[in-house]
Amino acid sequence: MRDVHRAAIRHRDDSLHQAAVEISRMARELGHDPGSIEDWRACPVCGAEPGASCIRVPGHDMVGGMHPERTRE
Incomplete structure (x- = not known):
């Protein structure tokens, strides 16, 4: 999944991110x-x-050392 997300970042393709989330x-x-x-x-x-x-990041809270948005699917 990490490789799929890296490819999504590299290609700026949100559909790859979503596919990885769905597979997971x-x-x-x-x-x-x-x-x-x-x-x-x-x-x-x-x-x-x-x-x-x-x-x-100013204006964004962190919970447990990470942004809550990162753990939402």
Whole structure:
């Protein structure tokens, strides 16, 4: 999933991000662990790459060291 999200970033293709989210959701429903979402999804607020930590951005709260928007599907 990390590779798909990186390709989505490189090609600026949100449909690839959405496909990766859908695949991960299906994997979770089938009992597989796709890992934590921040491991395979870039942050839409600060642009942190998959697996990287979020950085503070004025006007955006962080919860548990990351932006809540990053963990929403």
